[in-house]
Amino acid sequence: MTRGVAGSVEAVFREERGRLLATLVGQFGDLDLAEEVASDAVAAALERWPVDGVPGRPGAWLLTTARRKAVDRLRRDKAYAARIAVLQAEADRNDPVVRPTDDGDVPDERLRLFFTCCHPALPSEAQVALTLRCLAGLSTPEVARAFLVPAATMAQRIVRAKRKIKGARIPFRVPEADELPARLPGVLRVVYAIFTEGYAASAGPELVRGDLADEAIRLARILHRLLPQEREVTGLLALMLLVDARREARTGPDGQLVLLDEQDRSRWNRAFIEEGRSLVVTALRGGPPGPYALQAAIAAVHDEAADVATTDWPQVVALYDVLADVAPSPVVALNRAVAVAMRDGPAAGLELLDALATDERLRGYHLLPAARADLLRRLGRRAEATAAYEEALAVVGNGPERAYLERRAEETRGG
Template sequence: MTGTDTIEGLLRTCAPQVLGALVRRYGDFDLCEDAVQEALIAAAEQWPRQGVPEQPRGWLLTVGARRYIDLVRSEAARRRREDAVALATPDSALLARAADETPGTDRDDSLSLLFLCCHPDLSPPSRIALTLRAVGGLTTAQIAAAFLVPESTMAQRISRAKQTIKAAGGALMLPEGEDRAPRLAEVRHVLYLVFNEGYTASGGDELTAPELSTEAIRLTRLLHRLLPEDEETAGLLALMLLTDARRPARTGPHGELVPLAEQDRGRWDAGLVAEGVALISRTLPRGRVGPYQLQAAIAAVHDEAESAGATDWPQILALYELLERTGPNPMITLNRAVAVAMVDGPGAGLALLDEVAEDKRMARHHRLLATRAHLLELLGDGEAAAVAYREAARRTTSAPERRHLTERARRLG
């Protein structure tokens, strides 16, 4: 096994397992996470040249433990702790074998790490950054590049996040009782945000950041494997698969945005569509239906239609109405307005948009203007649609979306 992609996948799989083992042993999330990152970098440099070791997890655990001890020794203020660690630590040459022989050391702490990285005291951006680094195994530079911020800025964000967890007394354990459901919802939300940023980047010159959406799917697969009976996690995974299946057709030859109705459906990933449809079909009848399951069901209706004209809009409208009842949200209402327009005519959809515009969160949002422009175009009012397209283009921070909206306005004159 020497392929770079294969090694990178192996490292990302091992990262949370090794971090969990070190945190269990030493209890210091901050230094253990730094040590694991250094071990991952060492592996990425050595394995392509020397080959993957017979026990890659044990190799990473050995190197990570050595790096941890080095980090402790480098801090004069922690001299007494260094002595305690040195007494408690077995010879590093035997560490990999000891890890395999010690009862309980082989367990997978990935789920506990996800909960810890999504600690309620952290802001959503900090949760995302820490999850991608600690559980995803991405370097600070990779995360910074994906979110179009300087590496120093991302490093500070991650450092503050780890200090916040330390101050809050965060421990590597699964929440129990009443705390478990809301914490799990936070984990799902972080993965959802990572996927969305990857599928439609909020800024920059590229429409998508595939490394983020791919990583979100990988981590959600992990969460689903660890919690196979959780319907909303299954729904989230199905939603990601069904949405990401369209990514190959979302951009044209020059990187331009291609709307769903104009996409070449032959370029959609049929394997992801089939997997997503099968997953949501198994999940929906099992129990209480939540918003991720409903969004996945909507995505499945779109993906199963042979053409845009064959889309079952009445079914989509019914699903949006149910989704809106599970948790009112102006963005959901915005999408429902499109479904209303397709079922009852653009005038009915525009009337619903007037209600959305009353929400201060949406009044100046470029998606509201872009949707209004689209419905005005369907209504035949090209002049008003062009004005709305131009205003939407001025407000978006995404260069591909700006070019698309500007081109729509130009076509209408």
């Protein structure tokens, strides 16, 4: 088999996996069966496409082949077929109405799969793992690398999650309109968790996991096409685009961390910035803004500025004030304190950060002592800054961030 054909199968399968699995689960009501026959279809493609050529509609070819494989399996196993029929009947009762979409080539089944993977009955880590596995198309070893755990451990987690779906009879359906406000934030939280791990890896030798950030943006685009009327879906996509636009400028030639005030803004992705700004406008219209829309608005202010000095810090602080009312959290308070320091000076920001030092929710969060260290350094309080940098070094997991903190600690230690 040629490398080109194999690459074509892999590219098609990664792009079509969520669509393929969702359609198969919708028809047969079983995630394990769907995954097995999808893999069988890919194996058939690897065998047939080098001979027959890549079909004009490869996704349709895979779906047709997978359906035939599923029917063959069910014919051979009548007990399995009977159980699938019961599950399908239950699914039909739970979700008798198919929700229409604005784009006919994007099936509702993918939206159902989103809510199945992100069901609140599943542990949060299982929600992220299943979303990466089923909708982003990552293999189990790839998901394991994202979590920095052995592949066998991740395989067990995914198996347990799928057993939970079966055992708890978690329905494969889109929540009703009155359920959506309660369920959608969980889906968005999972997608954003994937993005944040990609944008700033919690551990490992690299600052950015571009594969995870790219998959999260792709998932957000799918959600936006399926739920274009949901403003927080729009806000999340805008936020990720506006933040990811800075990706190339966040690291130097040797992979070292480059902070916002030192970044070469000509390397920022202008297409992402323009798209994100347009989406922010939509997300902020039509009622009180949600937390993702507000965070996207803050990111837009940063992306619009020529440099840190000319950033509209009063507007950033004002947006954080609103965000703190809408979705209060210690991380929001920390980010607001940093913005206050840029607006009013390091002493004002340090006072706010010191008030957060006793918040147990920030224990082990290296950015709090790192932010304190930076403000102490700017105030000339070098011994205290060194101590704060060392506190941050005790809990940081990411290699480039650790190297940056070590350099700063050495500078303040040397006086």
